[in-house]
Amino acid sequence: MPVVLFDLPGHGNSGGTAGYTFEVADAIQLVANGLGPIDSIVSHSFGSGSAAVIQTEGLQVDRTVFISTPFGRGDRWVRVALEHGYTEDDAHRARARYMARFSEFRATYDWWAEVPRLDTDLLFVHSTADERAPIKDVRDVVATCPRAALVEVDGLDHRGVARDPRALDQVVAHLRARS
Numbered sequence: 001m002p003v004v005l006f007d008l009p010g011h012g013n014s015g016g017t018a019g020y021t022f023e024v025a026d027a028i029q030l031v032a033n034g035l036g037p038i039d040s041i042v043s044h045s046f047g048s049g050s051a052a053v054i055q056t057e058g059l060q061v062d063r064t065v066f067i068s069t070p071f072g073r074g075d076r077w078v079r080v081a082l083e084h085g086y087t088e089d090d091a092h093r094a095r096a097r098y099m100a101r102f103s104e105f106r107a108t109y110d111w112w113a114e115v116p117r118l119d120t121d122l123l124f125v126h127s128t129a130d131e132r133a134p135i136k137d138v139r140d141v142v143a144t145c146p147r148a149a150l151v152e153v154d155g156l157d158h159r160g161v162a163r164d165p166r167a168l169d170q171v172v173a174h175l176r177a178r179s
Helices: 021-035 046-056 076-083 088-101 111-117 135-144 165-176
Strands: 040-044 063-067 121-127 148-153
Touching: 021 046, 040 046, 040 165, 046 063, 046 111, 063 165, 076 088, 111 135, 121 135, 121 165, 135 148, 148 165
Parallel strands: 040 063, 063 121, 121 148
Antiparallel strands: none
């Protein structure tokens, strides 16, 4: 089974200063288009949102792995604006500009509504000690996904899960499984 790894836009060695969910989703689609059909996606943290978006928009894969996925609740535009010192009004204006330039679907994308609809075998791998994303949110999402399983690991931070040999063994086992 060939495996392809790539740096997301604005991450690692890819260059640029920013990579946002939808631009990253477009990059995943470009990689998939260039390689022919792909059967699985493994993503970590922020990349999981992009992997979900592109599957919602039509990329078909048999298996998906989300590692340390931060499931923010509520309006993501407002949440991010406030995290960066902007107002709710700024967030609403930014969303309106994005919607006018791109699409309403992307401007209003809702993880909590879309992830349970994904037509893929899902594996979530998450630490009970993740400092960025509470395990409760992941448990709540997994409970709504008909084809999902959750592997919980203890004592690892947000990045540590993606480096843990036991967690990675679970990922490999999921990828080798046949639907």
